Amino acid sequence: VARYAFAIDLDRCIGCQACVVACRTGHEIPAGETFITVSDIVRGQAPRLWGSFAHQRCFHCAAAPCVTVCPTRALTKWNGLTAVDQDRCSGCGYCTDACPFDVPSLTDKRVWKCSACVDLVRDGASPWCAETCPSQAISFGERTDVLAGARTRVAALKRRHPNAQLYGETELGGLGLLTILLDRPSVYGLPEDPKIPGMLTVWQRAVQPVTTGLSALAAAVMGVMFVVARRRHVREETDRA
Amino acid sequence: MQELIEPMLTGKPYPIKGLVLYGTNLLHTVPDVPRTKRALAALDFVLAIDVLPQDHVAWADVVLPEATYLERHDDLWACGHKTPYIALREPAIEPLHDTKPGWWIAREMGKPYLADFEADNASPFSTPSKKVELYSSALAAAGLEPLPDFEPTPDAPSGYFRLLYGRSPVHTFARTQNTPVLHALQPENEIWVNEAVASTLGLAHGDRVRVENQDGVRSGPVRIKATPRIRPDCVFMVHGFGHQAPGMTRAHGKGASDAQLQTRYALDPISGGAGLRVNFVRLVRET
Numbered sequence: 001v002a003r004y005a006f007a008i009d010l011d012r013c014i015g016c017q018a019c020v021v022a023c024r025t026g027h028e029i030p031a032g033e034t035f036i037t038v039s040d041i042v043r044g045q046a047p048r049l050w051g052s053f054a055h056q057r058c059f060h061c062a063a064a065p066c067v068t069v070c071p072t073r074a075l076t077k078w079n080g081l082t083a084v085d086q087d088r089c090s091g092c093g094y095c096t097d098a099c100p101f102d103v104p105s106l107t108d109k110r111v112w113k114c115s116a117c118v119d120l121v122r123d124g125a126s127p128w129c130a131e132t133c134p135s136q137a138i139s140f141g142e143r144t145d146v147l148a149g150a151r152t153r154v155a156a157l158k159r160r161h162p163n164a165q166l167y168g169e170t171e172l173g174g175l176g177l178l179t180i181l182l183d184r185p186s187v188y189g190l191p192e193d194p195k196i197p198g199m200l201t202v203w204q205r206a207v208q209p210v211t212t213g214l215s216a217l218a219a220a221v222m223g224v225m226f227v228v229a230r231r232r233h234v235r236e237e238t239d240r241a
Numbered sequence: 242m243q244e245l246i247e248p249m250l251t252g253k254p255y256p257i258k259g260l261v262l263y264g265t266n267l268l269h270t271v272p273d274v275p276r277t278k279r280a281l282a283a284l285d286f287v288l289a290i291d292v293l294p295q296d297h298v299a300w301a302d303v304v305l306p307e308a309t310y311l312e313r314h315d316d317l318w319a320c321g322h323k324t325p326y327i328a329l330r331e332p333a334i335e336p337l338h339d340t341k342p343g344w345w346i347a348r349e350m351g352k353p354y355l356a357d358f359e360a361d362n363a364s365p366f367s368t369p370s371k372k373v374e375l376y377s378s379a380l381a382a383a384g385l386e387p388l389p390d391f392e393p394t395p396d397a398p399s400g401y402f403r404l405l406y407g408r409s410p411v412h413t414f415a416r417t418q419n420t421p422v423l424h425a426l427q428p429e430n431e432i433w434v435n436e437a438v439a440s441t442l443g444l445a446h447g448d449r450v451r452v453e454n455q456d457g458v459r460s461g462p463v464r465i466k467a468t469p470r471i472r473p474d475c476v477f478m479v480h481g482f483g484h485q486a487p488g489m490t491r492a493h494g495k496g497a498s499d500a501q502l503q504t505r506y507a508l509d510p511i512s513g514g515a516g517l518r519v520n521f522v523r524l525v526r527e528t
Contacts, residue, residue, distance in 0.1 A: 016410035021422050031425060045469045046435070 003080035004121060005143035006130065007150040007178040008055055010188075011157055011164075012137035015040055015053040019129035019138060026117070026128040033107050035114040036129060041188065054188045058082060058103045058114035059168060060176025065196045066095035066104055066113075074111060075104075080143055080176045081116035100172070100194040116176070143176070150178050157182065172196065243271045243506065243515045249280035259286035261350075263307075263343060267297035269415035269481060272503035272517055290346055293419065294488030306340045308332075313342030385511055394507065394519055401455065401521035402434075402476040406499035415481035418492035429496035431466035432524070433477040439467040442524065449527040452476070452497055454520050456504045460497035462527045476522060 020036045029035065037056040044050050060082045067075045067082060074089035075082060091109030096102075104113040117127035121140075125131070130140040139146055150166050157164040161182040168175030171194050185192050242265060249257045260281075271277050281287060281300045289301035292309050307313075311333045318328040368374045381387035397403045411427045412418060432452055434444065444450065446467040452460040461483055471477055483498030499517075507516040 014410065017426055020426060024422050024425070042468065042470055045437075046472050049470060051470075 003143045003176075004116070004141065005060070005080060005146045005176045005178060006116070006127070007139045007146045007180065009137045009139070009150075009153055009180045010052050010055075010182055011153070011161070011180065012135045013038070013053045013055070014135050014137075016134065018132050018134055022128040022132035023114075029112070030107060033105065033112045035112070043187075052182050052188070054190075055179065056101075056103075056189075058116070058177065059101055059172075060114075060116060061171075062173030062176070063196065064172075065098035065100065068196075069094040069098045075113075078118055079121075081118055081121070082113075082176070083118045084111060084113055084115040086110045098197060100191060100196065143174075146178060150180055153180050242267075243273075244508070244513055246271060246273075246277055246280045249283055250276070258284060259288070260284055261288045261290070262297060262301070263290040266295055266415040268485075269296065269498060269500045272500065272506040272515065272520075274498075274501050275504075290343060292340075293416065294486055295415070296484060296486045296489075298488075299486060305346055306338070307346070308336040308340040308342050312336040312340070314344065315342070316344065380511060389511065394516070397474055397521045398455075401523050403474060403518060404452070404454070404499065404502055404520045404522045405471075405475050405477040405518055406480045407477065409479045412479065412481050415484070418481055418484060418495070419489045421491065424491045427479075428491070429464070430479040430482040431464045432497065433466045433468055433471045434524070435471050435473040436467040436469055438473045439465060444524065444526070450524040451527055452478075452502060452522045453525050454502045454504060454522045458502055458504055459525070460502055461494065463497035465524075476524070 015038055017038055020034060020038060023029070023035050027035065035057060039054050039056070040051060041054055042049060042051045060080065062077075062080065064075070064077060064082045067077055070076075071092060071094065072088045072090050074085050074087075075095060076085070077083070089109075089111045091106060091111075093106055095104040095111055095113075096106060104111050106112070117125075120127060126140050130138040139149060147169065154164050154166050157180065163181075163183045165181050165184070167179040167181050167185055167190060168177060179188075179190075181188060181190075245257060245260075247253075248255060249260075267281075268274055268277060278300075281297070286303075287301045288303045288305065289298045290305045290307050291298050292307050298304055310330065312335065313330070313332050315330040318330075320326050320328070366372060369378050376388045378387065408414075409427060409430075411423055417423045432450065434442075436446075439445070444465050444467070446465060448465045449462045450465060451462055463478070478497060478499050480499050482492070482496030483501060484492040484495070487493055502522060503517045503520050505520055507519045508514075509516065
């Protein structure tokens with residue numbers, strides 16, 4: 001089974017928003033929604049400035065909390081990517097609470113989130129953003145290849161940007177979107193150590209097994225009740241006869 | 242282009258009676274917009290070729306709507322940079338409406354004059370020395386500075402900022418503000434003000450102001466962008482906003498036009514190029 005991933009190289013990103021436009025056009029995203037937001041980050045005072053671009057979009061976590069909480073399987077994992085089936089979405093919004101990166105959002109009672117263009121990827125093509133990026137800042141492919149390329153870039157960038165680092169190699173089981181940062185994650189508004197929300201762990205480890213247990217118990221009780229009731233019924237019939 | 246405006250009004254050094262406008266966004270490009278409008282009114286004939294109902298198109302006697310870039314061939318683009326390349330534009334679809342490509346319009350209009358046309362075989366180095374000249378003997382002979390030197394421009398008067406303008410990666414000139422997906426990304430421009438200066442003026446990021454220049458010309462309301470990215474004595478806006486034409490249904494009335502505020506310009510005596518960053522503005526709080 002393939003495991004796909006993106007890498008975004010923030011040393012190459014020029015902030016042109018072409019990925020945003022390609023994504024919006026390719027997916028016919030309604031006004032007010034977007035799968036990608038590119039914003040600029042500036043520190044210092046003119047003319048001594050440091051700047052970079054932050055990309056807010058789905059990180060395609062291996063252990064994706066949104067997939068865990070989704071009760072209708074509208075969110076699923078497919079070869080390392082977190083796919084979306086809007087037709088199955090009930091609009092409950094559990095995913096919006098569970099995501100440690102605040103990615104999914106609800107419009108018209110449906111979830112809107114990057115699905116990594118899985119329909120295109122299935123056909124052997126690249127996602128719109130990677131295909132469009134004019135500065136080759138976005139790459140896409142087998143995660144092992146993408147990861148190797150990203151590591152090489154970080155090593156080269158360390159000379160110019162001592163704090164350069166790769167984000168997403170191991171976080172949350174390894175993200176499907178690796179980001180080559182020029183500085184610490186917090187500079188980009190990213191959690192330094194993203195965690196699955198505590199309640200979600202409880203949900204996964206305790207509530208789900210317990211509810212499954214309770215459902216099984218209920219089914220068992222129902223079964224016993226049925227047998228008991230049937231016996232009584234049969235007995236009554238026999239007594240009457 | 243701005244040097245054609247004065248002859249339209251005065252007839253000197255030669256009269257200009259008609260104008261064919263193509264690939265120029267006249268009322269967003271040429272400084273001193275009221276003067277441009279007077280000049281347009283003084284002409285006998287104006288022909289506009291465009292893909293959009295831009296502000297200046299409403300001033301034309303005849304409009305020849307051009308096919309969009311997706312519907313036409315364009316001139317072959319041959320670029321002789323360090324890495325030379327040739328770019329060819331091919332139509333993706335037939336024109337949706339009754340429109341023609343610019344080259345077709347030019348050819349049809351030029352046909353009566355083709356006989357007078359002679360090929361120009363000038364050498365790329367038609368200098369007296371036949372070399373690339375940094376020190377120009379031709380300029381010296383004309384009594385101009387043969388090796389031009391930097392001449393400082395005046396500083397902004399007290400209470401005013403130098404008005405700078407430039408591009409954003411989202412929009413192309415004054416052409417794309419009405420394009421739905423680009424409009425959604427950047428519907429209006431902002432006036433960049435140094436954040437320390439903004440706080441001294443009591444202006445917060447996102448506040449609406451009008452920009453008024455040294456000649457009292459005022460822009461439409463525009464938002465403040467308080468940022469460390471600009472020097473304290475300048476303000477900046479992205480070019481291409483502040484469309485007036487109602488046909489620009491989305492862009493109409495959004496943001497401010499830098500061209501409208503450029504009532505003055507400095508002319509380079511050698512190239513004829515216009516320096517437009519010589520206008521000074523102050524910020525008037527929107528009440």
